[in-house]
Amino acid sequence: MSQRQVVQVFEQYQKARTQFVQMVAELVTRPQNIETLQNAGVMSLLRPLLLDVVPTIQQTAALALGRLANYNDDLAEAVVKGDILPQLVYSLAEQNRFYKKAAAFVLRAVAKHSPQLAQAIVDCGALDTLVICLEDFDPGVKEAVAWALGYIARHNAELSQAVVDAGAVPLLVLCIQEPEIALKRIAASALSDISKHSPELAQTVVDAGAIAHLAQMILNPDAKLKRQVLSALSQVAKHSVDLAEMVVEAEIFPVVLTCLKDKDEYVKKNACTLIREIAKHTPELSQLIVNTGGVAAVIDCIGSCKGNIRLPGIMMLGYVAAHSENLAMAVIISKGVAQLSICLSEETEDHIKAAAAWALGQIGRHTPEHARAVAVTNTLPVLLSLYMSTESSEDLQEKSKKAIKTILQKCTYLPALEPFLYDAPPNILKHVVGQFSKVLPHDSKARRLFVTSGGLKKVQEIKAEPGSLLQEYINSINNCYPEEIVRYYSPGYSDTLLQRVDSYQPIIN
Amino acid sequence: MATLARLQARSTFIGHQYYFRNSVVDVFRKKEHDAAVKIQSWFRGCQIRSYIRYLQRIVVVIQKWWRGYLARKHYQLIVKLAYYTMKMNIYNAMAVRIQRRWRGYRIRKYCFNYFYLKEYLRAVSETNDTIREALEEFADMKEREEKKAELEREEKKRDYQARKMHYLLSTKQIPGIYNSPFRKEPDPWELRLQKAKPLTHRRYQVKPTRSVQLSSWLACTSARSFPRSEFLPPIDRKPCQGPFRDIAEVLKQRYKPLEPTLRSEEPINELKAAREDLRRQEWTKNIHDNMFLPFSSYHKNKTYIPSMHSSSKYGPNSLGRQCFRDENPKKWICDKDFQTVLPAFDLFSKYGKLYSKAGQIL
Numbered sequence: 001m002s003q004r005q006v007v008q009v010f011e012q013y014q015k016a017r018t019q020f021v022q023m024v025a026e027l028v029t030r031p032q033n034i035e036t037l038q039n040a041g042v043m044s045l046l047r048p049l050l051l052d053v054v055p056t057i058q059q060t061a062a063l064a065l066g067r068l069a070n071y072n073d074d075l076a077e078a079v080v081k082g083d084i085l086p087q088l089v090y091s092l093a094e095q096n097r098f099y100k101k102a103a104a105f106v107l108r109a110v111a112k113h114s115p116q117l118a119q120a121i122v123d124c125g126a127l128d129t130l131v132i133c134l135e136d137f138d139p140g141v142k143e144a145v146a147w148a149l150g151y152i153a154r155h156n157a158e159l160s161q162a163v164v165d166a167g168a169v170p171l172l173v174l175c176i177q178e179p180e181i182a183l184k185r186i187a188a189s190a191l192s193d194i195s196k197h198s199p200e201l202a203q204t205v206v207d208a209g210a211i212a213h214l215a216q217m218i219l220n221p222d223a224k225l226k227r228q229v230l231s232a233l234s235q236v237a238k239h240s241v242d243l244a245e246m247v248v249e250a251e252i253f254p255v256v257l258t259c260l261k262d263k264d265e266y267v268k269k270n271a272c273t274l275i276r277e278i279a280k281h282t283p284e285l286s287q288l289i290v291n292t293g294g295v296a297a298v299i300d301c302i303g304s305c306k307g308n309i310r311l312p313g314i315m316m317l318g319y320v321a322a323h324s325e326n327l328a329m330a331v332i333i334s335k336g337v338a339q340l341s342i343c344l345s346e347e348t349e350d351h352i353k354a355a356a357a358w359a360l361g362q363i364g365r366h367t368p369e370h371a372r373a374v375a376v377t378n379t380l381p382v383l384l385s386l387y388m389s390t391e392s393s394e395d396l397q398e399k400s401k402k403a404i405k406t407i408l409q410k411c412t413y414l415p416a417l418e419p420f421l422y423d424a425p426p427n428i429l430k431h432v433v434g435q436f437s438k439v440l441p442h443d444s445k446a447r448r449l450f451v452t453s454g455g456l457k458k459v460q461e462i463k464a465e466p467g468s469l470l471q472e473y474i475n476s477i478n479n480c481y482p483e484e485i486v487r488y489y490s491p492g493y494s495d496t497l498l499q500r501v502d503s504y505q506p507i508i509n
Numbered sequence: 510m511a512t513l514a515r516l517q518a519r520s521t522f523i524g525h526q527y528y529f530r531n532s533v534v535d536v537f538r539k540k541e542h543d544a545a546v547k548i549q550s551w552f553r554g555c556q557i558r559s560y561i562r563y564l565q566r567i568v569v570v571i572q573k574w575w576r577g578y579l580a581r582k583h584y585q586l587i588v589k590l591a592y593y594t595m596k597m598n599i600y601n602a603m604a605v606r607i608q609r610r611w612r613g614y615r616i617r618k619y620c621f622n623y624f625y626l627k628e629y630l631r632a633v634s635e636t637n638d639t640i641r642e643a644l645e646e647f648a649d650m651k652e653r654e655e656k657k658a659e660l661e662r663e664e665k666k667r668d669y670q671a672r673k674m675h676y677l678l679s680t681k682q683i684p685g686i687y688n689s690p691f692r693k694e695p696d697p698w699e700l701r702l703q704k705a706k707p708l709t710h711r712r713y714q715v716k717p718t719r720s721v722q723l724s725s726w727l728a729c730t731s732a733r734s735f736p737r738s739e740f741l742p743p744i745d746r747k748p749c750q751g752p753f754r755d756i757a758e759v760l761k762q763r764y765k766p767l768e769p770t771l772r773s774e775e776p777i778n779e780l781k782a783a784r785e786d787l788r789r790q791e792w793t794k795n796i797h798d799n800m801f802l803p804f805s806s807y808h809k810n811k812t813y814i815p816s817m818h819s820s821s822k823y824g825p826n827s828l829g830r831q832c833f834r835d836e837n838p839k840k841w842i843c844d845k846d847f848q849t850v851l852p853a854f855d856l857f858s859k860y861g862k863l864y865s866k867a868g869q870i871l
Binding site: 038039041043074254257258260261263290291292293294295296297300326329330333334 | 626629630633634636637638639640641644645647648651786789790792793794
């Protein structure tokens, strides 16, 4: 055998390995192949190939492993149990950028499934290596690494803290400033994942100076980047007043409103979420949003979309209105009530309806003026029907009941109250009658109208327990009228009259 | 003396007289005495009573004055107090009146200024309108930009199409398909074709070798940037000349899947194969039965159970394996270990390196 023939054997072997790994990496992309591959024991075959002498084979093996681990958590667990992670981590520091990317992909795919798997990655010391790779020159590597870090941090506060302790935040902030859109996107999402768990973590992100850079990118034309940026800002702002003020101080305000007009639905949703997270903290911040016209923009945004995208906007209106009566009035004059009542009637999902009911309750609970504004849009019957409906969820029933109660307790707009006398359950009827008993003694026109519209008759028909609050209200309504009228409208009065006719002795002269 | 004698003569008489008179008086003596006592007691009683009355009158006067004095003093105090409270009440009422006015004024002026509130709400609605307008404008602008870009893309595509279909241009002799002689005007495509420059023949480009260039280096963003070797043969193979069947047909015939009969489709050893399959599945899926736990702390909880041999307190006997020495250290002559006397056998240590080429690396 000549030397050439010997070499040929090796060449063949190498070619076969390459082809095998490449084919496996291709096959794994289809979900229907996974079962077969798993049954064929692909995991145990790929593991030695990670240590292959040829870099291409290593990388492609890592890629295939990553795709496998990406598929479901059982496979990810198998990767962890197969002791593959230490190898990956070790070679992550040593190898070239392609391998780094592939290794980061595997780590990401494993980490994404559950906190335990992410913890396993942290335990094998991957974080330090990943953070070192974040300083790499290649944007692709940085992107993959930032992605992996984001997936690790996403699960809970401890993992997030581990990522922060490894020193990832300043480097991620640097990554945001890179020119590549994809890298920016993923770094912003990683920052969002880190800061979402606790105020301290958000504070570390703020301390690294992320807010200024994030705020600059709101006007970026790329929709996906905008999504991540807005979500990161809202995750920072949600924790405390100070953080929210920091976000506001980055002069996001008139700019963010343009995102509410964006084509992309999720950009809209995240922008609404950001505004909501800022508005919920203090009346001053809400006032600021109102003054910049944020409420009108949000209301328009609610009008322009459907379903879950609306939810943060609806909640934002509720939060703003809850702070003070002036702010609630601002929501009313921005035509927020009409929009909310549209949401209430046309949405199909219960939780959105519940949010709209809650927001309406917050708007209407301040003064009679507010309650009137809510009542004239004819929302109260809708709320009542939601409360009475058996199909509504418990939360929706609870929220609509509370909204009805708070609005009714302030409402002096009698035409809206009147229908409630006929079809409200006793626990709500109490409040309605109470409102009548407060208004009628002082308003002669209303007294007259109350009789002619049949309200008085209905009140006489109500069965109240003697001594209860309801009975007291009924008595005070009755006291507004002459006794004959009250008696005339009492049920059974005609019978007594007839009885009197029967028992009357005609005077015959 | 005569007198004396007269007197003496009269003394018996006097004695009688005395006795007689005394007895007369004695009859009334008691009565008189009682009367005298009565008179005296009455008189004295009157006297004392009048005296007491006098004293009482005096006492009343004194008490009247004293009590009047005290009462006047007390009354003065009460009046003063009442006056004071009345004064304070009036003051408070006045203060409340002032405060009411002032607070109302201040609140209305600075906090709940109705006009200010109106103004504010008006301003808010104005801001809302402007913002709505601005946003509308912004959205319009975006829309327009989008549309423009879309149009440009379309135009470019059509230009390319025109260049590609340039051969459809009508010539002097033959009208092209877009220039029907039965129509009054040529199709707009005709004009476009006239303007377009025909595509040059595509030359086969020599692909650069798989060396990593800076441009591709920076652009590697997805999994596509992983290096692969080209393993697919070139597709555009020339068809063979001759009366041969279509190559696709031949290939289809050749790689047609086997269609076994129903009987042979079910293998004989199906049960066995299924069992085998099940076992294999179990082997691949079920890595071990324990619940998955984080790795770092799991092993710490396990207690180390030493094996029975190594836990024996007597220990293994090292005699004859480590050194040839007596077990009892008291019998040793020196404390040092034995030294190796003979040198290593040179020849054997180079075994496999000198004589044979078996281990040689190519």
